[in-house]
Amino acid sequence: MFTGFFYYLRSCGLKVSLQEWLMLCEALDKGLAGASFLRFYQLCRAVLVKSEADYDKFDTAFVQYFQEIAKGSDEMPADLLKWLDSPGQTPNNYDEEIAQLNSLLTPEEIEQMLRERMQEQDSEHNGGSYWIGTGGMSTFGNAGNSPTGIRVGGKSMHHRALRVAGERKYRDFTKDRALDIRQFQLALRHLRQYSNRTDEEKTELNAEKTADATADNAGTLDLVYERPRRNTVKVVMMMDSGGSMEYYSKLCSTLFQAVSKSNRFKDLKIYYFHNCIYTHLYTTPSCSYAHSVPVDTVLRTLNRDYKLILVGDAEMAPYELLSDRYPSAGGVRGLDHLLHVRDHFSHCVWLNPSKGDDYWYIPESYTAIQKEFDMYYLTVENLTKAMKKLIAAR
């Protein structure tokens, strides 16, 4: 079998497992690909690729791998076919002399020339009389004016698969999979405190209490139900948005999605701030005045038992954090605003997408904030640690 393809896919970063590869072998054994290259491509993709985010990676790898094979066996490389399928121009370049010359060639000679030309040609040529291209006077290509020649591309059906794969229509879905949402979600699971003191209906049968109650009732059945146990953890997340945080937008959006989609918390509130918290928080990441709420209003509506997660890179100009004369600070140092928010809640962690050493020096604000907050550099492992910290009794 073509085991090389398996390793090639893996080296391209696709997580193809042996199990899936064997499944593909079985499918080929059962003749699912038929004799069609297109169906072979579809089969490989259906069996080996498990996310539309990987379709593009797979398409690229497929084209590359089989393009090599195509060269070796005198078949048409995919790119070549693509130029031919979309002629950029239709020139009026019929040349009597070349036409006469071309008509004298035997098919064998033309084939030989094509082989040579394919090795020489490395770009798109339309309308000429030498290279392979469309609308030209050479003996190769399609929609051309030469009386004899080899049709290259156009309606011919072979290698359609390479063309389909070469289109790369799934490019938009590609995402960096280094950090999985799922991994984050699993880490977030540590943030739980089960309790049956909820306001739900009593739906779970308690066998022990039922037996007791029935016995007390002189043997007449008395069913005892209890409230199901649920996670009672309430979370408030405040995210730094804009400015230096742009570098980490992908990481932060993964975290955001993991938190907001986990729907395991009893309540989840999300606010945004820019660089540092002052007198107002914002309900949208754009931090516009129209969506601002005073910090004190927010704190009034949230109990002490909310778990506070701050997300930010803690990088800002020193005066933004440490000067009480900074315009938006309202007469109080930014750091004191932060401490005010921190002390309102019983538990608080600071998740930082940056290690603090991305610049030539560690910013002053970073050190100052790190001194006051439990700061974690945002990785899956540290997220787990941070969540345990949030749940631990103080």
Added chain:
Amino acid sequence: MSAPAKQEFKGSNEYVASQELLSAVNIAMTLEKPLLLKGEPGTGKTMLAQSVANSLGAKLYIWNIKSTTKAQDGLYVYDVVQRLYDSQFGGEGVDNIEKYVHLGQVGEAFESEDRCILLIDEIDKADLEFPNDLLWELDQMEFTIPQTGRTVKAKQRPVIIITSNAEKELPDAFLRRCIFHYIDFPEEDLMRRIIAVHYPKLEQRLLDQAIAAFYWVRSLPSIQKKPSTSELIDWIRALTYSGIPYDEIQRQIPFAGVLLKKNEDLDALEKAKERRARKF
């Protein structure tokens, strides 16, 4: 192993599928693996199962997943409360536990005498670990009920179709066992075929205008929830009843509320229409 009579799914009169989707269905059926379908809402993931069932003449079992669904619910439910009540009032057959074990959709599908279709709809709605809890059952196509000691084993391996709206990432171990297909949003010519199935006698000019307007709305970057096939079909129905002159459809986009469900999107559409009007 004798080869079973080869059944192939070729699409049906009421469901138009792309060639890629058809081959994915057939791969899954031949390899006897679950087919996992992902795609934008409204691309007909659920409809596909119905259509496969119809074209194979097989029975369809639908297991709708909710956020509270547990893996066991699909296999069987042991109705202990009913049994307690029955024992109290001396009902017949209380000794027979079997009477109180009710098979779920998966159990029913396994017990079925003929090959059937099992649709596990919106698997991503359930808990994070849900798919992992079903690995063995879907692999081996059997499970044991501890209360009775009975093993339910699939008589004919059912064709399993699983849909997901990508609300949650599914675990790798689960994905490895599936055939995967992502349903693309239909391109224009496929869309015309789909509409022809729903409205065979639609006027060509209305169709042209509606499709042009529809793809224009979808192409707007400011729209958050893009309209899908099912919304287009509803919209065309509204257009045919309204009797609006065809040439106005693309300019005015009447009944935009059928296509767009969010207030923000409707506002965005109004703005886009103004911009377009200024351009011409």
